[in-house]
Amino acid sequence: MKEEIKDIISYKKHRSWEMPNKNWFWYQEWNDVLFLHYQIQEKDLRKLVPDFLEFDSFEGSYYVSVVAFTMNQIQIRNTFPVPYFSNFHEMNLRTYVKDKNKPGVYFLSIEAEKLIPTVMAKLLSGLPYEHSKVARSSNFYYLNVKRSQIKIDFTVGNKNENLKGIDLWLTERxxxxxxNSKNQNPLEIHHKPWELYHCELKNLEIKYQKFNDYLDFNQPSLFHYSPGVKVIAWNQN
Known part of the structure; x- marks a missing residue:
């Protein structure tokens, strides 16, 4: 683990600001990640994001993304992972914001597989985690709750060796x-750059009850797959 952390911390030339000047608090892995990206109208996005956050845009366009992945090896510094608590499937819906020139993400929804880790993640991170029925095989995701019904079936192709500006803008956050308007300090994270692969969507059925009026989730503008990243994170400043 020490060598893995050194490797993560040593690679930082891709960041647009310095890492926090204090010890990291969390380690986790985000594995087998599928990104689905959608353009959204600014007026619709304003209905979904708090006024105190500034939108981030790419060449005048605004985006939200469905991100499906598996959390692994979650642990607090100087502890060790416990399988039930440290490994679970997650699916989130996020958009892109910034504050004080720090581009980041804002979560509209986070669905996670296991009840107790979901409750703990919500309490410790302050992020909008909700428990859901999430299942997956290597290239298939299924989620079913009152507000969401999602099925994704995909295949992974070759590595994208020619990443464009939009690819990096959407993923390097x-x-x-x-x-929380009273405490706007973000949760800071760090990892090496994403390795992105082409993929083919064989079947896509997404119904977010709360967000269907704003987007056609079955028509993504862009999509990626990644084997994943190893992540360190800090407690809130």
Whole structure:
């Protein structure tokens, strides 16, 4: 683990600001990640994001993304992972914001597989975690709750060796903003750059009850797959 952490920390030339000047608090792995990206109208996005957060845009366009992955090896510094608590499937819906020139993400929804880890994650991070029925095989995701019904079936292709500006803008994000106007300090994270692969969507059925009026989730503008990243995170400043 020490060598893994050294490797993560030593690679930082891709960041647009310095890492926090204090010890990291969390380690976790985000594995087998599928990104689905959608353009959204600014007027619709304003209905979903708190006024104290500034939108971030790419060449004048705004985006939200469905991100499905598996959490592994979650642990607090100087502890060790416990399998039930440290490994679970997650699916979130996020958009792109910034504050004080720090581009990050704001979560509209986070669905996680296991009840107790979901409750703990919500309490410790302040992020909008909710428990859901999430299942997956290597290339298939299924989620079913009152507000969401999602089925994703995909295959992974070759590595994308020619990443464009939009690819990097959507994925290289190093802080997580919370829905708290009194405390706007983001959760800071760090990892090596994402390795992105082409993928093919064989079947896509997404119904977010709360957000269907704003987007056609079955028509993503762009999508990626990644084997994943090893992540360190800090407690809130």
């Amino acid at each position: 190093y802080c997580l903003y919370k829905d």
